[in-house]
Amino acid sequence: MARVLIASDKFKGSMTAAQVGDAVASGIRHVLPNADVSVVPVADGGDGTVAAAVAAGFVAIPVRATGPTGEPVETGYARRGDIAVVELADISGLVRLPSGEFAPMTATSRGTGEVIDAAITAGCRRIVLGIGGSASTDGGAGLLRALGARLLDAEGADIGDGGAALDRLDTIDLAALRERLADVDFTVACDVDNPLTGPYGAAAVYGPQKGADGGQVAALDAALTRWADCIAEATGHDLRDRAGAGAAGGVGFAAVAALGATLRPGIELVLELVDFGAQLAGADLVVTGEGMLDEQTLYGKAPAGVAAAAGAAGVPVIAVCGRNTLTAQRFRSAGFTAVYSLTEIEPDVRRCFTDGAALLRRLGARLAAEHLSSEFAAAPGEFGPRPG
Known part of the structure; x- marks a missing residue:
């Protein structure tokens, strides 16, 4: 049984960290109903x-x-x-x-x-x-x-x-x-x-x-x-x-x-407060994220801190975000196995704000299929067809 730890920051102006985690968790469970998925909201010391x-x-x-x-x-x-x-x-x-x-x-x-x-x-x-x-x-x-x-x-x-x-x-x-x-x-x-x-x-x-x-x-x-x-x-x-x-x-x-x-x-302080090390034990995959994944993310923002901590424990990390401006080489060098963004499946930014939870469920299903399951179990329906 797959064990997934979701430790995302908020999507500013759209969803709280807990809402992001719950949406991604729902998508993962749609593909893998028996998956052990934990949501641990994080922040970088600012709001949240x-x-x-x-x-x-x-x-x-x-x-x-x-x-x-x-x-x-x-x-x-x-x-x-x-x-x-x-x-x-x-x-x-x-x-x-x-x-x-x-x-x-x-x-x-x-x-x-x-x-x-x-x-x-x-x-x-x-x-x-x-x-x-x-x-x-x-x-x-x-x-x-x-x-x-x-x-x-x-x-x-x-x-x-x-x-x-x-x-x-x-x-x-x-x-x-x-x-x-x-x-x-x-x-x-x-x-x-x-x-x-x-x-x-x-x-x-x-x-x-x-x-x-x-x-x-x-x-x-x-x-x-x-x-x-x-x-x-x-x-x-x-x-x-x-x-x-x-x-x-x-x-x-x-x-x-x-x-x-x-x-x-x-983020170092927050990870201590939420006892991230103990939460990480036994995880097969960590999912983190924030609204915009860019160069600033790599300098002290929550996803980079989560990736560093998970990487040190040998656990692969995937990021979800509203928009990603990092190249594949750049995000991989920062410790992310893959990045999934809302704008990949919905180019209308306004809809990414208003329908973010539904879109994140689709991304959760996609990452579960591509990184945790050998076959895509979800049929078109609640989350739509396989994106990408």
Whole structure:
């Protein structure tokens, strides 16, 4: 009996990781009714990270927190024992901007700090923080303020939220934060190596993606420079050039400089959280995927991490995706035996979004027939004729 492990990321804007896995599993079982198929949703540290943890047995804990522009959002974290998994994207991310309107100068990471604070209050002492998808460029200042830091101007008054406000920063008081976090350990999922400031920093590289024009990028970079100066004075360490400091608008910097966090690749962390190694034992095939399989996939995205882990265990890996731009030579060199894309069987991209589950069932049937069964058992019907 074939044993298949499906460990896919979401198809962004279309299906969750769990929905992708269920659709592929349905297609496989259509061909091989007795197959042992397990679905283990994964993520790369961005959106979907908490969902992956919950699917792996963590408990979802709801929290109301401050969104990136100050409005309350209903969000939460995932908990198992004293471990809390927090996902910045769902709290302070671009998806939380009202009506999709950017706020490059004023958006804050405060809400992410509030969720972390709630987890600590509930007794969690190990925080795993995924920081992809941020809407702010505030250097993580809002996050630190929610955990007890005070950011003061020259008159001793608290400055406002957002990256632009850091230009008025004079001193930082970390006493309450240090007391609050004395026995708390932080690990941050981070897949970029940008420094905090300069031409490759948070404002210059990611500011335009968050709505900042040229003048605003320059102002934000200057404000982040002031922020780094003050943090260095308060901590005795200057970590603005640390690889990953510029992640999530500078949240990576705040995490390492003020929280003592360890930065690790997102998919590596998630695979540990879902106990992927144990799930992999005895598998004949692993299926992974994401919406777009391209060169970026090979640099820290979930499918590449799954392929590396499965490959190390000697288990073949197949990818499913909405669209694939990799050559056969390229994806094989990355550890994928084969790639199946929705656009192979449905060139209308709109239908790939609206009918993705049905199309994935067809791909699941096809890969089962071609890689797990000596003959194609499915007749035209629910999944249609054999594609390709």
